[in-house]
Amino acid sequence: MSGTEDGRSRVATISDVARHAGVSTATVSRALNGVSTVDPALVARVRAAAEELGYRPNGLARNLRRQETAVLALVISDVENPFFTAIARGVEDVAQTAGYSVVLCNSDENAEKERRYIDVALQERVAGVVISPTDEWAGVEMLLRRGTPVVAVDRPLRAGTGDQVLVDSRAAARAATEHLIAAGYRRVGCVTGPAGVRTADDRLAGYRDALGRRKRRERRAEYRAAGGAAATRELLAGAEPPDALLVANSAMAIGVLETLRAEGLRLGRDVGVVAFDDVPWATLIDPPLTVVAQPAYEIGAEAARLLLARIADGTLPPTATTLEAQLIERGSSHRA
């Protein structure tokens, strides 16, 4: 086994293969890339030589030459949120079949970190980016300026700047709230995410739509369990505490449910709850949790399809796809 002093074997290059097979580097390149005009006998010889030397084409050199990469970046705001990991699977599955790899970047709901990842994506010259933008403009602008195709998921971009795949959160929140009211709850409250995060704002708006002239009971907090817990405690401490809650995110829902239990309130019976995102444990709690299920996988898949189309043809007009969420009624939103 050939090796250098630090124990690593020297990597074979295309010219090693060429020499070994007694042909030119161009022929090696053509043979290995399946260009039809190559003599089958030579192809075989080249293949054999490549095999023997353990040759792997250097993607860096190839990409530099081709001025493109077969890599997509997926920038999401929370790797630990099942909603986003489901999106990731959708993106990955579609990308995979088209021969693209997916780089997952965790922006952590942090504009600075997002910016840094976009920077890396730009430097590495990824073919395109799927992103759940922390705001409507800041980071993505860099991409647009460079002409890197972008598709936004979950949260919108400034109008007309690129493709987006969204869910009609507002309508879904409205429907969920109406369901709670129809189920007999009289003081429906809402726990949502930070102002400026579009999904949080939309879900709150939908809640208000349904509430009409009824009294609002709403709290904002970070999209995490701790945020949900704090918001719930505040709401419960009010004069006329809510007897039902619309919760804008599944991580918050954990905090909400814990708080309800700590306060000795029975789910459904004392306080009805509907939460966004269908989580695997929804049916394990008692009573099971009513949820607004978003088609996360399909969001990712569609985003990847749009991105691939735009990579193939940069002149495509920006599209906005809106998918529907589905209310799944379970025990937590019924008194019975």
Added chain:
Amino acid sequence: MSGTEDGRSRVATISDVARHAGVSTATVSRALNGVSTVDPALVARVRAAAEELGYRPNGLARNLRRQETAVLALVISDVENPFFTAIARGVEDVAQTAGYSVVLCNSDENAEKERRYIDVALQERVAGVVISPTDEWAGVEMLLRRGTPVVAVDRPLRAGTGDQVLVDSRAAARAATEHLIAAGYRRVGCVTGPAGVRTADDRLAGYRDALGRRKRRERRAEYRAAGGAAATRELLAGAEPPDALLVANSAMAIGVLETLRAEGLRLGRDVGVVAFDDVPWATLIDPPLTVVAQPAYEIGAEAARLLLARIADGTLPPTATTLEAQLIERGSSHRA
């Protein structure tokens, strides 16, 4: 705004910057990379020119020249498993502070997909790989042969082939089983993952250790909710069904718990349960779930540290770090 016909602006290269600043490309390179020997005045001029042109260094070209990248690949078997996403955060946080980006690849417990991702990693010449290998050898061999630093997490590699960060699953499984026995359960069973998946095997072995000469009630199934459900149904259908279950993975636990409920069995009281991995919803179910908590974040962080060290010095001897899991007793493993 300068632009080509397809609407994308031409990207500025180092020579554009050089021309703009009236210096050579070498000076631009030195100035931008902070080489100390450059006249501060020139540095300023170069910076200004780069800024004005919106110059971003082409990472591809840089990496090709430097023969290295600041990218780590993290190949995990399930992006939707909170255990792995927690590892991902650990890896990411450490990598980030060292200036590395992390590419997350989802092998989906599929050796072929794993192989393909390793191939991409090799072609893109990533600086190193953190992987939860589907088996002890196959894919990783390619990396080792090329001298790419590798650290295995969660599952071991063939002895002496690289660094690894593991958890003492066997001891933890044993302790969990002993806990169940001490709690008064008489027919403790085990639901574990597929044969050949090391963690599944280890946890089963630990279960057997604790059981001693008692009768075994064990089932293997895929590491998913459906697997857990099927295994539980089978065990329950047996002659002397288990009155307690050690479950090797949190996804399986969902299926186990659903099945128990469907069968009308009360958690804790009728059937005690301990599951691997502390999930956020563990305290939401009734009674709350007793778990074996693995230090997932720390596994990822330590793996990244080892990888970075090995990248810096390829001659380091392989190390094997074993972290401890912690049994968190809650209601599901008590009759009371």
Added chain:
DNA sequence: TTGAAAGCGCTAACAT
């Protein structure tokens, strides 16, 4: 301190 020039490994004109 700065510039000129070579070259990383590959692909794609162009030539044969």
Added chain:
DNA sequence: ATGTTAGCGCTTTCAA
């Protein structure tokens, strides 16, 4: 059908 060669954008000797 195959070979020769230029050059992708950058860093880094080597000279000046």
